[in-house]
Amino acid sequence: MAKTRVPAIEGWFTTGDEPALVGSRGKETGSYFFPKSVAFSRNPAAPAEKLEEVALGRRGRIWSFTTNYYPPPEPYVAPDPFVPYTIVAVELPEEQMVVLGQLAEGADPAALKVGAEVELVLGTLYEDDEHEYEVWKWRPV
Amino acid sequence: MTDVAILGVGMHPWGKWGRNFVDYGVAAAQAALADAGMEWRDIQFVSGADTIRNGYPGYVSGATFAQALGWQGAPVASSYAACASGATALNAARAQILAGLCDVALVVGADTTPKGFLAPTAGERRDDPDWLRFRLLGATNPAYFGLYARRRMELYGATPGDFARVKVKNARHGLTNPNARYRKEVTEDDVLGSPVVADPLHLLEICATSDGGAAVVIASTDFAKSRGTKAPARIAAISTVTPTYPNTVIEMPNFATDSSAGVKPPETTFRDSIAAKAYDEAGLGPDDLDVAEVYDLSTALELDWYENIGLCKAGEAEKLLNDGDTTLGGRIPVNTSGGLACFGEAVPAQALAQVCELTWQLRGEAGERQAEGAKVGLTINQGLFGHGSSVIVIR
Incomplete structure (x- = not known):
C-alpha cells in the first residue's frame, strides 16, 4: 500500500501540480518575507505596514550550491546508509531574495551551474512506516 | 578619549x-x-x-x-x-x-x-529557525560555508588551491603557539586530499569545535x-553592529535573505559594516593595520574577510594571499595565532582569544610568531543571528 504523503511542515508551501512557497508581502512597500511573517513587517521603513500571504515565484536562478557528504546531526532525519544531498541557494527575480532548498531527487549536482534556472517541486525529505514527509526542492529547468 | x-x-x-x-x-x-x-x-x-x-x-x-x-x-x-x-x-x-x-x-x-557538527538545541522546536534549518534542509554550518566558497569561485575565479593555501599559511603560523590545539604543518595536497565535507570545502578547511x-x-x-x-x-574600538535591512547575503540560520523588492539594499553590506564601524570609532583605516585576526570558520571565509576589512578590493583576496602579504613577514600578517585553523572554535572564548593574540603581538611578546613592530591590530568575527564583532587594539 502506498504511503500517505504529508508536508514535513505546515503552512510553508502549497501542494498540487504547481507547488509554491508561501511567503508574505508588505502592502505598502512590496517587501517579501520567507518564511511568512504574520504579525509584523520586518522592514523598518514601514513597521506598521499590513502583510498579505502570497505564493512566491516558482522559478529562479542558482546563486550558489553545495553538497553535504557527512550526516548532519538531529533533527535531520538521515537515511541509513547516509546519502549525500545538495543544498541550492536560489535568487527569485520578482521577490529579489535568495531562498535555500535541497536539490530535487534525480537531479545531477555535477551538472549545476551558478546562474542556471531552476523551478520549485515537491520531494521526499524522509519517510517512516506510514508516511512520506514532503518538502520543497529545486529542480533544474 | x-x-x-x-x-x-x-x-x-x-x-x-x-x-x-x-x-x-x-x-x-x-x-x-x-x-x-x-x-x-x-x-x-x-x-x-x-x-x-x-x-x-x-x-x-x-x-x-x-x-x-x-x-x-x-x-x-x-x-x-x-x-x-x-x-x-x-x-x-x-x-x-x-x-x-x-x-x-x-x-x-x-x-x-x-x-x-554544532547542533541546535534539543527537543521539537518548530518555531526555532536554528532547529528548522537542520530539520528541513540539513543546512549545517559547513553547508553555508560551502555556499559562500562556491560563490567566491564563481564571482572571482578562486580555486580550491587558493582556499587550501589559507590553511597551509595558518597551520604554519600556529606551529609554536602554546595555546593552539593543532600544531602541525600541512601541505596543499594534505588539504585537497582530505575528505570533502561541503563541496568545495574539505575537512581540513573547516574549523573544528574545541x-x-x-x-x-x-x-x-x-x-x-x-x-x-x-x-x-589599549582598546580603541569595539563594533557589535547588526545588519541593516535588507540584508542581501544568506546568513546562518536563515532560510532566505531579506527581500530587496521594496527597499534598496544599503551601500555597505553587513560584513563590510562590521569593521567600518570599528574604523570609524577608532579614527583609523585598513592602511593603519599591522596585524589582523579574522574568523576563518573556513579557508574561503578568511579570503572574504580580507575584503570586508578593507585589506584589498573585492576579488583581490586570492592575490593578497598568494603574494604572501598576509603571511608572517608580509605586509599585513593575518591570523598570526594560527586562527581557527589551529584552534578550532570554542564559541564564547574565540573573540576574546583574538584580543589576547593582538595584545601579545602589540607588546612584542608573541615569540616566533611575532609580527615585527606591530602597533595596530584588528579582530573580525560574526555570530549567527546577525552579530557583528570587531575590536581594534592599539599601543
Whole structure:
C-alpha cells in the first residue's frame, strides 16, 4: 500500500501540480518575507505596514550550491546508509531574495551551474512506516 | 578619549579536554589576573561570555566564573551573541568603565564542545529557525560555508588551491603557539586530499569545535596610569553592529535573505559594516593595520574577510594571499595565532582569544610568531543571528 504523503511542515508551501512557497508581502512597500511573517513587517521603513500571504515565484536562478557528504546531526532525519544531498541557494527575480532548498531527487549536482534556472517541486525529505514527509526542492529547468 | 587599557590577558589551551568549561574559564581568568598583576578581589565588574551547550551555568557565565573564583561581591553581566559573545561581553565591560561606573573589569569566555557538527538545541522546536534549518534542509554550518566558497569561485575565479593555501599559511603560523590545539604543518595536497565535507570545502578547511577559555582584564586609562602600567595595549574600538535591512547575503540560520523588492539594499553590506564601524570609532583605516585576526570558520571565509576589512578590493583576496602579504613577514600578517585553523572554535572564548593574540603581538611578546613592530591590530568575527564583532587594539 502506498504511503500517505504529508508536508514535513505546515503552512510553508502549497501542494498540487504547481507547488509554491508561501511567503508574505508588505502592502505598502512590496517587501517579501520567507518564511511568512504574520504579525509584523520586518522592514523598518514601514513597521506598521499590513502583510498579505502570497505564493512566491516558482522559478529562479542558482546563486550558489553545495553538497553535504557527512550526516548532519538531529533533527535531520538521515537515511541509513547516509546519502549525500545538495543544498541550492536560489535568487527569485520578482521577490529579489535568495531562498535555500535541497536539490530535487534525480537531479545531477555535477551538472549545476551558478546562474542556471531552476523551478520549485515537491520531494521526499524522509519517510517512516506510514508516511512520506514532503518538502520543497529545486529542480533544474 | 574612549580608549580603555588592557592590563592583562590569559588563555587556557584549546583542545578536546572533556572537562567542565568552568575549569578553562577560571584558568584563563587567573592567567589574565597574573598578567595584570591584579588580585581577583580587586576586580570591580565581571563580564561573562555565555555558552549554550553546558546547561544553566553557561547562561549565567558571569556569575558562574565569579562564584568559581570565590564570591567577592562584584556586579556581573552575562552575554550571548553566538561566535560574537566575547566581543559583546568585552563591550559590556568597556561601557561600565567608560561610564565611570567602575575602574577595572574582568571578561571571561570558555566552552566545552560536543564532538562533530554544532547542533541546535534539543527537543521539537518548530518555531526555532536554528532547529528548522537542520530539520528541513540539513543546512549545517559547513553547508553555508560551502555556499559562500562556491560563490567566491564563481564571482572571482578562486580555486580550491587558493582556499587550501589559507590553511597551509595558518597551520604554519600556529606551529609554536602554546595555546593552539593543532600544531602541525600541512601541505596543499594534505588539504585537497582530505575528505570533502561541503563541496568545495574539505575537512581540513573547516574549523573544528574545541574546548578552551580566554580572559581579558581591562581598566580605565587613569586606573592603568595610577598603577604605573607603562604603555599598555589599549582598546580603541569595539563594533557589535547588526545588519541593516535588507540584508542581501544568506546568513546562518536563515532560510532566505531579506527581500530587496521594496527597499534598496544599503551601500555597505553587513560584513563590510562590521569593521567600518570599528574604523570609524577608532579614527583609523585598513592602511593603519599591522596585524589582523579574522574568523576563518573556513579557508574561503578568511579570503572574504580580507575584503570586508578593507585589506584589498573585492576579488583581490586570492592575490593578497598568494603574494604572501598576509603571511608572517608580509605586509599585513593575518591570523598570526594560527586562527581557527589551529584552534578550532570554542564559541564564547574565540573573540576574546583574538584580543589576547593582538595584545601579545602589540607588546612584542608573541615569540616566533611575532609580527615585527606591530602597533595596530584588528579582530573580525560574526555570530549567527546577525552579530557583528570587531575590536581594534592599539599601543
